[in-house]
Amino acid sequence: MNDFMAKLVMLQSKNADFFIKELHLGGMDVTICGFGTLMDLPKTLFQLQGMSQGTAASANLDDLAARIGGKAGLSANDAEKAITNGKLIAFSSDGSSRMMLEPVPASIHRSVSEPKQETVLMGPYDAFQEDINTNSGMLRDKLKSDKLLHLRFTFGKQHRREVSVFYLEDQIDKHSLEAVIAHLRLHEHMELDNLQDLAQIMGHRWWNPIPTYLSTELPIQGVNFLKRGRLVLFVDGFPYAFVFPKVWYDMFSSAADRQFPHVIMYFIRCIRIISFIVSLILPGLYVALVSVNPDILKLSLALSVAQSRVGIPYPAFLEVILIFLVIEMVVEAIQRLPQNIGTTITMVGGIILGEAVVQAKLISNLLIIILAATTIASFALITIHASFFVRLAKYFILVMAALYGVLGVVAGMLVVTIFISHITSVGQPYVEPWRGRR
Amino acid sequence: MRRLRISRSFRTRCLPVMLVTLIFAVTGCGEIKDINHRALPIVMGIAPGDEKEFRVALQIPLPGQQQYTVRTVSAEGETVSQAIQRVQTNVENHLDLLHLKLIIFHLDLIKDGINEELEYAIRSRQIAPKSYIAATESDIVKLLNSTKERVEQDGTTFYNFFSQTAGWTPDISNTQLWEAYRAVHSSSQDYMAAIVGIGDDEMLESRGSAVIAGGKMVDRLDSEEMLLVNIFNNKFQGAVIQVLEKASVMVIGAKVRNVVSIKSGVPKLHSKLTLTVSIEETKGEPSPGEIRHQLNEEMEGRFMMILNRMKKHEADLFHIGQHFRRILTPDEMKKWRSEYYPQLEASIEVETLIRNTGDLIDQ
Amino acid sequence: MIKPLSLAVTFIYIHLSMSFFLFPEFLLTSTDAGFWQPLVINALLQLAFLLLLLIGLRKFPNRDAIEIVNPMGKLWSLILFVPLAIQFFFCALIMVRGHSELVSMIFLPLTPVWLITLLFVIIALYGALCGLKTILRTSLVISAFCLPIICFSLLTTAKLFDIDNFFPLSDGFSFVFNRSYYRTFTLYTGFLFLCFVPTVTHVRIRWIAVAWGGFVVVLLFSVYMPVLIYGSESAATLRFPVIAAMDSVELPWLIFDRITMIYSICTMIFVFLYISVMVWAVGYISDKLAPRIPKRMMIILTSAALFIGAHFVKTWHNVEQLIDWTQPLRLYSMTAIPLGIFIIATLRKGNET
Known part of the structure; x- marks a missing residue:
């Protein structure tokens, strides 16, 4: 008990927001302590006073706990954990018995707002937030079913982070469920600070650029995936729902497509698949057809391409690498520009890159078209991760094309396909159609 | 605090692998010849040469700053491929016969027999079997030179003359190389080759066709x-x-x-x-x-x-x-x-x- | 559905990988007319041995051939499977070297041959290291890209067909005495990889039989295509009849001038997959027969040996010689292994009951 009091005094001396207060509650003298920044203290005190108004005075702390709904019989260890979790601890003057109370939380979380990264064409506009309980609540609100089951895990020893797992009991695929729970249980001691750690917990290898989970901000997508037998994970502090497992088809189809008629949905998905292939092979194909195997082009096209390349000082491969690196830099830079400067810079950059570089005979104008087509196509995929993967893979195919021509393009595509076929996402092979109910 | 770090030893092992890969890449890029450094002849003419066995003339569109210039280059050699090699030495770009659309033989050559030239064309992977063949009585260099301006306007002019989707009419024979080669070994399929010459407006003009059997010209239609x-x-x-x-x-x-x-x-x-x-x-x-x-x-x-x-x-x-x-x-x-x-x-x-x-x- | 389909597709690819390049040349030089005769006879022989093998394997589901033979004595495993491993290695070597030569002749005349061989070997290595499951999935995924192109290219040649070239129908059985006929057997031994598939995925006989039928049809088409266009006499003089036949088609409305190249490159994918499967199979056999050598190490060693061996096969003539030398090994594998597995499986089943 003395240790406990000593600890509290030390906490108070080191933390400006830690308070120890004496209070008269329900006819007893109790001392409350906690972190003032995690709770709304005036409201909490007001409520406590209100709850503990009564005729009889409590004899001891346990009695008081029963009256005002606190949890009594707390060990010193639990009390410390509870303090860092934002709870209010009340203890008797000598520190012998301790009681935990739920305070009115401080409003340090965002309220439910619109999604920041995903655009909704037709459908509800609310999005997940950082607090894990808000997210869980939103999910339950959208899917009112008693089959919806919820498991909670806590990760890390120093900094505890909570993870919630949701699934529908009658739809879930048993293998995936077992795999996910096994992975989570195995790594409970690991620190979970960022999504790399989450991926690693779920068995993702470091050299794999394709993420093995889906992240979404929209509750409606989460519900959709649950109904199709997948698991939804929430991590406290991240405003996303993480869906396991992921299959390659998810790169091209999103639940939001289902708001449109069937035929349109298939058409849109076809466009996405075509843009995937285009963004992957187009630069490589340009290098292959211009430098290594020009006999595949039709004669008039070959002549006009040769015409457009007259005077360009370096080979096509270098031309392509140069301009694509510039585009990558532009894409990276645009992410960090504030809104008002951003639009101006993009306009200027477009004009400079497009016109001036062609006039200066540094790039042929055919390549500008290919550049535009590739960049646009690479962003037509569903998740931003898929676009990253495509942006990375096309360089590999580009190098293969420079070495081996069109054979290199196709061999590169084969290597990429083998790579994608080799990946599993919590036990589900990436390219096989989803085992659970579609 | 357990975390995954890509281990240092792995990183040091990666470096030599990457260097070796780069070396391969550098040696392997020998295939790269940009398209503007290639010469793509469209028409080839083969005739008996003055000093040597064959004279080969190639009509080559060369890309220029503003528009195309068409050059006709010719050389002689004991065999067709030797003649083409001589042409290559006189042309500043790398010669690629990949886009050859038309091969014109001189009638004198056909009268002696062109089976071996056909075999050369098929054996060399560069000439596509779907190129057209034709014959001519005039001097091939003059023929190719005088159509220069027309070809500068549109590089595919010669090809259009024989193509079914462009200006071909059924009273010209548009025999392709593979049909000619087929007749070399086949017991029952002969062919005819259109005879062309220079017309009034400096483009090709049809002047009948030669019937070729056993590689030699036997009749004229x-x-x-x-x-x-x-x-x-x-x-x-x-x-x-x-x-x-x-x-x-x-x-x-x-x-x-x-x-x-x-x-x-x-x-x-x-x-x-x-x-x-x-x-x-x-x-x-x-x-x-x-x-x-x-x-x-x-x-x-x-x-x-x-x-x-x-x-x-x-x-x-x-x-x-x-x-x-x-x-x-x-x-x-x-x-x-x-x-x-x-x-x-x-x-x-x-x-x-x-x-x-x-x-x-x-x- | 996906698993048996991917196995069937891989089966077709493994056989078609050779059928487009080396096979038509050998078949067309083996006889003057009636090319369907040697083809159908070979295919039926293959079907017989294939069914023997599959029925033998079916007696012990989920066990591959080595696990079936081992309990009868290690000696039998060695007699049956060591020659098989050697045969797989030489098959892969022939394919690597033959196709490197082909690529060098058609696509990349200026690239050094060892670089092209390196491409084949490295991709095969990567595929083999990833395992057979991955290769099966890959064949299915890549067929979405390849099959339309290949079907389209093959069907456009139908424009130039002259049906009369199909006749005369038969030239007697003179092909049995021609050496080229025996070289065509290189195509038919591809099915032996099925010995090792049951541990990876369930083998359904009906799917494999349908795949066999499909591949025979495509084979007939690919052999007769140059004959119907060029006539049998001229077609026999061509080194790559299918490619020459496709080069003769004029398609003015297509973006590309030479569909042949795109078509040939797509069939190269089959070759890559074939070599991967062969290297994987060698690694698998060594893993089962000599477990102390780690499987990955064996696969890497096999690929290195392929690369070095390809260096020693210097000319096209050497490739043909290599095919002739490994002929007895091939015939032995094709006949002895299905027979051996069938007999041993039946004996063991008899002992058990």
Whole structure:
């Protein structure tokens, strides 16, 4: 008990927001302590006073706990954990018995707002937030079913982070469920600070650029995936729902497509698949057809391409690498520009890159078209991760094309396909159609 | 605090692997020859040379700052490939025969036999078997030079002359290289090559065609005869036939049915040619019956005349031997041209159907 | 559905990988006419041995051939499977070297041959290291890309067909005496990889039989295509009849000028997959027969040996010689292994019951 009091005094001396207060509650003298920044203290005190108004005075702390709904019989260890979790601890003057109370939380979380990264064409506009309980609540609100089951895990020893797992009991695929729970249980001691750690917990290898989970901000997508037998994970502090497992088809189809008629949905998905292939092979194909195997082009096209390349000082491969690196830099830079400067810079950059570089005979104008087509196509995929993967893979195919021509393009595509076929996402092979109910 | 770090030893091991990969990449980029550093000849002319065996002339469009310039480069050599090699030494770009569309042989060469040149063309992977072949009587260098300006406007001019999707008409023969090569070894398929020369407006002009059997030229056909051969071989798109002096009809469809048999070593052929035509132009007022009758007689007469000439030269221009493959054994097929074909007894029946009379009603 | 389909597709690819390049040349030089005869006879022989093998394997589901033979004695495993491993290695070597030569002739005349061989070997290595499951999935995924192109290219040649070239129908059985006929057997031994598939995925006989039918049809088409266009005499003189035949087709409305190249490159994918499967199979056999050598190490060693061996096969003539030398090994594998597995499986089943 003395240790406990000593600890509290030390906490108070080191933390400006830690308070120890004496209070008269329900006819007893109790001392409350906690972190003032995690709770709304005036409201909490007001409520406590209100709850503990009564005729009889409590004899001891346990009695008081029963009256005002606190949890009594707390060990010193639990009390410390509870303090860092934002709870209010009340203890008797000598520190012998301790009681935990739920305070009115401080409003340090965002309220439910619109999604920041995903655009909704037709459908509800609310999005997940950082607090894990808000997210869980939103999910339950959208899917009112008693089959919806919820498991909670806590990760890390120093900094505890909570993870919630949701699934529908009658739809879930048993293998995936077992795999996910096994992975989570195995790594409970690991620190979970960022999504790399989450991926690693779920068995993702470091050299794999394709993420093995889906992240979404929209509750409606989460519900959709649950109904199709997948698991939804929430991590406290991240405003996303993480869906396991992921299959390659998810790169091209999103639940939001289902708001449109069937035929349109298939058409849109076809466009996405075509843009995937285009963004992957187009630069490589340009290098292959211009430098290594020009006999595949039709004669008039070959002549006009040769015409457009007259005077360009370096080979096509270098031309392509140069301009694509510039585009990558532009894409990276645009992410960090504030809104008002951003639009101006993009306009200027477009004009400079497009016109001036062609006039200066540094790039042929055919390549500008290919550049535009590739960049646009690479962003037509569903998740931003898929676009990253495509942006990375096309360089590999580009190098293969420079070495081996069109054979290199196709061999590169084969290597990429083998790579994608080799990946599993919590036990589900990436390219096989989803085992659970579609 | 357990975390994954890509271990340092792995990172140091990666470095030499990457360096070695870079070395491979550098040595491997020997294939790269940018398209503007390649010369893509479109037409090749082969003729007997003055000092050496062959003279080869290539018409090459070279990209320039504003527009194309077309150069004709020629050289001589003991073999065709040697001549081409000599041309390469005189051209600043890398010569690529990949886009060759037309090969023109000089008639003198054809008279001696072009089988070996055809074999060269097929053996070298660069020349596509679907390029056209033609013949000419004029000097090939002059021929290629004088069409320079037209080709500068549009590089595919020569190709369009023979292409079915552009300016080809059925009274020119558009034989492709593979058809010519086929005849080198085949026992029953000969071909004809269009003879071209320079026309008035500096573009190609057709001057009949040469019938080639066994690699050598054996006969010469004029445009009407070529038309008939093409119709018989199913290349009749847009053919306009003059029926004596009374009318012109356009052939819309042509179907040939052959009945073949062998009786006591003598092959017999009965063909029925059904022509579906539409009337283009009339002079006087001929009745449809008259037109049909005249057309039938003309077609039949011409066919028999050409066939008799071909039989004398042992040239199976109508590919009649193909129909006999079902009846003869492979050994007999080998002797088709020498033994069976000259004894062929053929008869043809032509039937004309006038499908419509165009936009005017015939009274 | 996906698993048996991917196995069937891989089966077709493994056989078609050779059928487009080396096979038509050998078949067309083996006889003057009636090419369907040697083809159908070989295919039926293959079907017989294939069914023997599959029925033998079916007696012990989920066990591959080595696990079936081992309990009868290690000696039998060695007699049956060591020659098989050697045969797989030489098959892969022939394919690697032959196709490197082909690529060098058609696509990349200026690139050094060892670089092209390196491409084949490295991709095969990567595929083999990833395992057979991955290769099966890959064949299915890549067929969405390849099959339309290949079907389209093959069907466009139909424009130039002259049906009369199909006749005369038969030339007797003179092909049995021609050496080229025996070289065509290189195509038919591809099915032996099925010995090792049951541990990876369930083998359904009906799917494999349908795949066999499909591949025979495509084979007939690919052999007769140059004959119908060029005539049998001329077609026999061509080194790559299918490619020459496709080069003769004029398609003015297509973006590309030479569909042949695109078509040939797509069939190269089959070759890559074939070599991967062969290397994987060698690694698998060594893993089962000599477990002390780690499987990955064996696969890497096999690939290195392939690369070095390809260096020693210097000319096209050497490739043909290699095919002739490994002929007895091939015939032995094709006949002895299905027979051996069938007999041993039946004996063991008899002992058990």
